[in-house]
Amino acid sequence: MERYSQITRYVTETAVIFLFSAVLILQTVNIFFRYTGFLAPLMWVEEFSTFSFIWMFFLLWHVADRDGKHFMVDILHGKVPPRIRWGLEVFRHFAAIVFSGVVVWSSWAFISVAGGYPTNSFKWLLMGVVYLVIPLGLGLVLVERISMIWATLRRSNN
Amino acid sequence: MGTVIFLFIFMLALVLLGVPLVYSIGCASTVVILFDPTLDVTLVPSRLYLGIDSFVLASIPFFLLAAEILTSGGLIRRIIFFARLLIGHVRGGLAQVNILVSILFSGVQASCTADSAAIGGVLIPSMIEEGYDPDISAVVTATSSCCGPIIPPSILMLLYAFLTETSVAKLFLGGAVPGLLLGLSLMAVTHYWVVKRGYKRSREKVGTMKELVEAGLNASPALLVPVVIVVGLVGGFVTPTEAGVIACISALVVAVFFYRELSRAALIEAFKKAAHTTVVIWAVIAASKVFSEILVRALFTDSMLEVISTVTTSSTGALLSMMAFTFILGMVIDTTPLLIMLAGPLYDAGTSMGVDPVHLGVVLVMTALIGTVSPPVAVLLCLNCGIAKIPLGATFGIIWSYLAVMLGVVLLCVLFPGLVSWLPSVVSW
Numbered sequence: 001m002e003r004y005s006q007i008t009r010y011v012t013e014t015a016v017i018f019l020f021s022a023v024l025i026l027q028t029v030n031i032f033f034r035y036t037g038f039l040a041p042l043m044w045v046e047e048f049s050t051f052s053f054i055w056m057f058f059l060l061w062h063v064a065d066r067d068g069k070h071f072m073v074d075i076l077h078g079k080v081p082p083r084i085r086w087g088l089e090v091f092r093h094f095a096a097i098v099f100s101g102v103v104v105w106s107s108w109a110f111i112s113v114a115g116g117y118p119t120n121s122f123k124w125l126l127m128g129v130v131y132l133v134i135p136l137g138l139g140l141v142l143v144e145r146i147s148m149i150w151a152t153l154r155r156s157n158n
Numbered sequence: 159m160g161t162v163i164f165l166f167i168f169m170l171a172l173v174l175l176g177v178p179l180v181y182s183i184g185c186a187s188t189v190v191i192l193f194d195p196t197l198d199v200t201l202v203p204s205r206l207y208l209g210i211d212s213f214v215l216a217s218i219p220f221f222l223l224a225a226e227i228l229t230s231g232g233l234i235r236r237i238i239f240f241a242r243l244l245i246g247h248v249r250g251g252l253a254q255v256n257i258l259v260s261i262l263f264s265g266v267q268a269s270c271t272a273d274s275a276a277i278g279g280v281l282i283p284s285m286i287e288e289g290y291d292p293d294i295s296a297v298v299t300a301t302s303s304c305c306g307p308i309i310p311p312s313i314l315m316l317l318y319a320f321l322t323e324t325s326v327a328k329l330f331l332g333g334a335v336p337g338l339l340l341g342l343s344l345m346a347v348t349h350y351w352v353v354k355r356g357y358k359r360s361r362e363k364v365g366t367m368k369e370l371v372e373a374g375l376n377a378s379p380a381l382l383v384p385v386v387i388v389v390g391l392v393g394g395f396v397t398p399t400e401a402g403v404i405a406c407i408s409a410l411v412v413a414v415f416f417y418r419e420l421s422r423a424a425l426i427e428a429f430k431k432a433a434h435t436t437v438v439i440w441a442v443i444a445a446s447k448v449f450s451e452i453l454v455r456a457l458f459t460d461s462m463l464e465v466i467s468t469v470t471t472s473s474t475g476a477l478l479s480m481m482a483f484t485f486i487l488g489m490v491i492d493t494t495p496l497l498i499m500l501a502g503p504l505y506d507a508g509t510s511m512g513v514d515p516v517h518l519g520v521v522l523v524m525t526a527l528i529g530t531v532s533p534p535v536a537v538l539l540c541l542n543c544g545i546a547k548i549p550l551g552a553t554f555g556i557i558w559s560y561l562a563v564m565l566g567v568v569l570l571c572v573l574f575p576g577l578v579s580w581l582p583s584v585v586s587w
Contacts, residue, residue, distance in 0.1 A: 017429045020219065027220075027403040031396075046213055049399070053216050053436070054207070057444075060437045069438050070178035071495045075535055088176050095177045099184040102192070107203035114204065134203045 001147045005066060008140060012059045019052040044121035051119075051130050058137025062144040065096065086156055093149035100142040107134040162456045165190050165449070179495045183445040190452055197455075202448055209447030210440050213399055214320045219436040220402025221313055224383065224409040226428035229276055231413025231420045233380040237262050238280060240373040243365030250352025251359050252288055253298050254345055256281050260302035261309060261341045262381060270493065270527060274303035274538055275545075282545045289358065293553045294351055296542035297531075301560045302344055303538060304527040307493070308520070309337035311387045311405075314497055314527075316398060317439075318519040321501040325516070327392045331582040332516045336524060339577065340567045347563045351556060379412045392585055442495040450502055459506040466507055473512040477572050480504050480518070481525045485565075488529015492537050496526045517571075520578045524568045532561055 026045045034041045064070050076088060115128020165186050172182035184202075191197045241255040241262065248254055259277055278299040285295040307314040310330035319326040365373070387405050390396040396404065413420035420428075453459075466476050484504075488496055501522065508518045530538040536550060539557065543550050571577050 013430055013433075016433050017426060020223075020429050020433055023216075024220070024223075024403065024406055027399070028407055031400055031403060049216050050211060050213055053219060054210055056219075056433055057210060057437055057440045060433055061441060064434060064437050064441065067434075069434060070180050071438065071442060071492050072176055072178040073173050073490050073492075073535060074176050075174065075490065076176055091175060092177050092181070095172060095181045095185050099181050099188060102188050102199070103184075103203055103206065106199040110200040110203040113200065131203075131207065134207060 001151075005144070005147070008144075009063055009066070012063065012140075016056045016060055019056050023049045023052045047119060047121040054130070055133045058133040059140070061137050062140035065141055065144050065148070086152065089152050090149060093145050093152060096145045097142060097149065100138040100145065103138040104135045104142060107131070107138070110134070159456065159461055161190055161194065162453060162458050162461070165452060169449075173491070179491070180441040180445045183442070183449045183499070187445070187448040187452055191448075197452075201451060205448040205451050206444045209444035212320060214316075214326075214397075215440070215443070217316060217398040217402035218313060218439065219432055220399065220406050221311065221316070222435050223428060223432035224402070224405035226431050227406065227409040227413050227420065227425070228380050228383065230424040230428050231380070231409070231417045233377070233412075233417070234259075234263065234276055234280060236373070236377040236380070236417075238277075240370075240377045243369050243373050246365075247359055249359055250290075250348065250357040252281070252285050253290065253294065253348045253352060253357065256285070256295075256298050257302040257305075257341055257344050257348065260299075260305050261338070262377075263306065270303040270307050270530065270538060271541065274299055274541055277303070278542045278545045282542065286546065291355065292546040292548045293556055294348075294355070296539065296546040296548060297553050297557055297560055298344070298348055299545075300531045300536075300539040300542040301564065302341070304524075304531065304564065305337050305341045305344070307527060308333045308340060308524055310334055311384050311391075311401070312523070313439075314493060314523045315519065317443075317494070317497055318501050318523060319398075321443075321498065322505040322515060322519065324505075324519055326398050327394070328516045328582040329519050330388055331392060331585055332520045332578045333523070334581050335577050336520055336567065336571050339570070340524070340564065343563045343567050344560065347559050350559070379416045380409070383408045383412065439494055439498075442498050446498050446502075449499070453503065459503055459510075462503060462507045463510055466511065471511075473508075474572065476508060476511040477513050477518065477521060480508060481521055481568060481572060484522055484525040485529055485532070488526045489532045490535045491529070493523075493526045493530050496529070497523065500526075514575065514579065516582060517575050517578045521568060521572055524564075524571065528561065528564045528568065531557070531564075533557070 026042070027049060030041045030045045033039045080088070111128050111131045115126060115131050117127050119125045119127055119130065168189065169182050169186035172185060173179060177185070188202055191199055191201055237259050238255065241258040242251070245251060245254050245258055256277065259281070263277060282295045282299055286292055306312070310333055312330065312333060315329040315333055316326060318324065319329050383405055386408055387401045390401050390404060391398065466479055469479055470476055484496070484500060487500070504522060505515060505518060509515055530536065533539070533550065533554065539553060540550055543553060
């Protein structure tokens, strides 16, 4: 499982750096065009940027789970006995599993209803393809959390 | 209304059990949607997506990247050196330098946690080494970091602007005077403790003109980056996203060509850090969109207005009650998610009662920030106590004076709206 986490982190971070750099370069070129009048600004860059950042967000979501980076209020931690602390940890993973599971399950219905429309700038690209990142990203979260809850449960057995 | 009460209680219970905010908000909303026959479960993925489908929101990763590039590029060291030359000779100079650095650095960093970690990591050990007690070192660093997200440019203001469709330029300008006022007030209360505890100067005299000019010139390329952003936005020359892109390019030019301290590995790391921070912020925004959809359908704003109007009918009274509400929640919830959760409903209720949106935004951001240094949770103070290697309780002897002064400044801004609205009104665009 550790190997799986390393691979998914490497692949998603690489993809994100690529997307982020591409958006930065394209936006810079567009600003240059807009203010110099050298060429007309590329109209599709705005939508491409939004899609890229949305993909970046969903693809990296699971890494924030793995690293424990999400905002949380941890007033009980350290004030409760180890057994209850362990129970709370299991419960946190369980909550994340429920949420990500519902999103993965419901996003298929969402994509089948709303995914047939083309995007504004790329007529060949259906919104369904863009929306695919929702089950993909939350699917990664689901797997990550299942592995985390499994590790927590095993720690208790040991 | 029963649905909304259940939603809030369920969400708060999950929050208090330590479930990350994104899942607390998400799970509570999902359960309500699943059990309400009038709501379709596809609302969850659709609102998650819609919550972040915004070109304005795309400016946030760029601002975060610019801050990461400048931090990795050696800016902090230069600002600290400049500030020490400038005010290191006054009594308790290093404590005052800490506050001045936060004010100067604020325009670049724009996030109080990042600001605190970056400055505290350098200045807290130096302060302790120079004979300052760890409690004041941690408290000064934590409280002065609250100036950053108020003085422009500010990611929190940008978020509020996005969530409430308020002018980014007006919000940036509106935060300038209160931010500086907060910084000066913190300097005053620090001076009180410095005199009381008898701390010494960190330099015997002010730097020579030559030293000051050299240090100032060395720090100025990076300090010009936020100036370019604010002028561009206030002048209406660029959109927030374009301002973010320009900030990134300027930061790259400064770090690579002027400071020559940014390696390729550090640049890649900066991209990663900016992306990861974006994910954490956007996750709460996305989940809050699902949450707010339920609130809208349950006509929550109307109910909230009814509650507020039973307490007060004046706009100042409404603002004060919102301030109190935000402060109490801010004691347990971090600034960014708190702002994301509260901005929409409080904006609707506040503007209906005649509160100016810019005034409301600045007061809301300031109050939420004070919450991050207020016990029992005090996220920001805990971070700095960790650096100073002391328990949170060790700061209780002095934190109250800082909190009183900070709340006093917010109260001034509530009672005298001119402190917020003056600058946006004199700068035309």
